[in-house]
Amino acid sequence: MSPDDRLKMLTTNLDLTADQQAKIKPILVDQQKKMDDLRNSSTDDRQTMRQKFQQLRDDTNTQIRALLDDKQKVKFDKMLQDEQQNMGHRGNWGGQHGGPDNGSGGSQGNGPGDQGTNNPPQN
Numbered sequence: 001m002s003p004d005d006r007l008k009m010l011t012t013n014l015d016l017t018a019d020q021q022a023k024i025k026p027i028l029v030d031q032q033k034k035m036d037d038l039r040n041s042s043t044d045d046r047q048t049m050r051q052k053f054q055q056l057r058d059d060t061n062t063q064i065r066a067l068l069d070d071k072q073k074v075k076f077d078k079m080l081q082d083e084q085q086n087m088g089h090r091g092n093w094g095g096q097h098g099g100p101d102n103g104s105g106g107s108q109g110n111g112p113g114d115q116g117t118n119n120p121p122q123n
Contacts (some may be wrong), residue, residue, distance in 0.1 A: 003028035010064070013079060014072045023067050031060040 001009070006028050011021055034056055038049065063082060068076055 003032050009075075014068065014075050016072075020067050024064055027060055027063045031056060 003025060005022060007025050008018055010024065016024065035053065038052055038056070044052070060078075065073055065076055
């Protein structure tokens with residue numbers, strides 16, 4: 001998500017003032033630049049990269065949170081919690097079936113010949 005898109009989302013969800021928007025935008029732009037730099041220059045393994053990205057996100061969120069009033073902080077914390085849960089689900093996509101598209105249809109119920117679904121057979 002671009003810094004502008006993220007700012008729009010935060011503005012909508014948190015009712016940011018114009019002053020808050022002006023202070024948060026450079027934080028988001030800086031985060032995007034640092035993430036791009038990390039992606040382009042790092043030779044670290046995936047785990048190390050993941051840790052660096054998480055630290056960058058945490059730092060950005062701390063800076064943003066410092067600019068919010070108490071009511072906005074509650075909403076922001078809830079947004080972050082929801083994001084974290086969604087990321088956890090995304091990471092468990094394959095589960096015991098080996099991935100989202102391993103040809104077996106897994107437990108998705110939409111593979112060729114699956115019965116009792118609303119999905120037509122795939123050709």
